Amino acid sequence: MQKRLGRYSNFFYALMRIVTGALFACHGAQKLFGVLGGQKQEAPLFVAAGVIEFGGGILIAVGLLTSIAAFIACGEMAVAYFKQHAPAGLWPIVNHGELAVLFCFVFLYIASRGSGILGIDSLLGKARR
Secondary structure (H helix, E strand, O other): OHHHHHOOHHHHHHHHHHHHHHHHHHHHHHHHHOOOOOOOOOOHHHHHHHHHHHHHHHHHHHOOOHHHHHHHHHHHHHHHHHHHHHHHOOOHHHHOOHHHHHHHHHHHHHHHHOOOOOOHHHHOOOOOO
16 A cells, blocks of 8 residues: 555645645634634634634645744644643543644644645745655
8 A cells, every 4th residue: 555655645745734734724713703613712812822723724734834834833732732621631532632632743743844745835945855
């Protein structure tokens, strides 16, 4: 399987980056604009989270300043996990923090790898390969 799919790994990475960034932007849109089934948030901490999620998600999805945006998003997800989820229990499956943990580690990976192909950074010659 790896021989067949491995030749497309750069494309699959780009697809993962685009989808993850777009989903993260949707979470920010919920907080900032009250759309997509969410409620507009007024508390400064949630507004800041919304800005990071919406803006960072878009940057990650289009592959612009990808490593920086992903590193900030990774940190935001770590804070979200420990502030919102961890007090309810040790395990993410128990405290409903699986998505925060998953986003955190995926963004850490994206931060380490950059935009890859299909990103604005790569078009500008700034992506690491």
